[in-house]
Amino acid sequence: MNCKQFNSIKLEEVLALLGHLPTKQNEKEAWYLNPFGTETQASFKLDKTLNLWYLFSEGIGGNNTDFIIKYQNTSVKEVLDWAEKQNFSSFQPQNDIHLKKSTPNYQITEIKELQNENLKNYLRQRGFSQNVYPFIKEVHFTIGGKNLYAIGFENLSGGWELRNSFYKGSLLKKDISVINLNNENHEKNKNVVVFEGFLDALSFVEMKRFFKGDLLVMNSISLLNKAKEHLKNYSEINLFLDNDRAGEICKNEILKSFPKAKDHSKIYFPHKDLNDYLLSRIQIKNENRQQRAREEQQQNCQIFKRRR
Structure with a gap:
């Protein structure tokens, strides 16, 4: 094409x-x-x-x-x-x-635990390990007669945010998502971390494995008002929104309603979002590891030459 x-x-x-x-x-x-x-x-x-x-x-x-x-x-x-x-x-x-809007041209055919190797590889490319598997599903669906599969992230209304290497979309009703982390007593958490998309939320899970609290994912910043309504349940609000114009608008709107909320976007600036920041950290670690390997190889070569 x-x-x-x-x-x-x-x-x-x-x-x-x-x-x-x-x-x-x-x-x-x-x-x-x-x-x-x-x-x-x-x-x-x-x-x-x-x-x-x-x-x-x-x-x-x-x-x-x-x-x-x-x-x-x-x-x-x-x-x-x-x-x-x-x-x-x-x-x-x-x-x-417009005549057939009441009859969706899509259908979810299967929802299961993550098994597909292509999807696992996609997650690795986005910087994720198996630590994020409990928060996602493998969703198989059809759109316009075409069979597709993707990483699925569920929202509060049972709808799904879907991602793979070539597809970005959603099925069923659009809504925010809330994940409870490490709350064994199932008590209501007082602290929450807010994200625009679920890949940023998974990035937080990857980097902050011992965090205890809730993650709120807006899934679309058109759901900002609904997210703000849900945030009334928390006394501590932490924002990890995108470093772009839309993220700035969203951040300012939340801070107007919740002045004590904390903005953490400077932590990963100039990266656009938390997932970009995670990928950059992984790249730096890999480069440092390669540099150390080269230095060790050079040292070994020098030792070998001296012995000869």
Whole structure:
């Protein structure tokens, strides 16, 4: 698939595949909540006639390729590789989508403990060990007749956030997730750590293995208000939000409602999020290990030469 072919696919289908549905629409246009950030009023406009998008809150826009580049923070080549695997040709025509919204074009076929080696490898690539396995599932599902599988992270409404090397989306009802860590007495925790996405929450689990408290994952910063409502249950709130414009807005909104909340984003700055920071730490450790191995090898060579 090339850019021309991908850009000819209806962006409405691409957005639906990624779990984004319009808040309002007509024959010519559709409006969405910002897929890249948080807002309470839709500012993302899809022109159905031109198949182009424009985000009024940031003053940017473009075609399908431009959207996925920003959405997945990736290159054109990786966008086309991703698009090639989505099988968009099996989707319903655009004028049928709004007629069939009550009948989802997806189905969850199996939920089980993590077994798939491709998914385990994906987790390793994101810096995770087996320590995160208890918090995720392996979810098999179909979209538009295509069989897929992904890492699944469940929310409070039984919906799923899904990730693999080529797919980022959600199924069933969107909601926040709350994880209780190491509370053997099952007492209500007073402290909570807040994240935008579950990969950052898993990164925290990986780095803070003895933490006792709750993890709250918004899963979408469009759920900020619901997250704030849940945060009323805690006396200690710690924020690990993204170092970008959307994360800044989200942080400021929480701090307005909870002035005693603590912002920890400077710990992993200039990295965008906690997972990027985890990966950088692993890379530095590997480089240091390789450097020590080279130095030891040089020392051994020098010792061998002196003995000769």
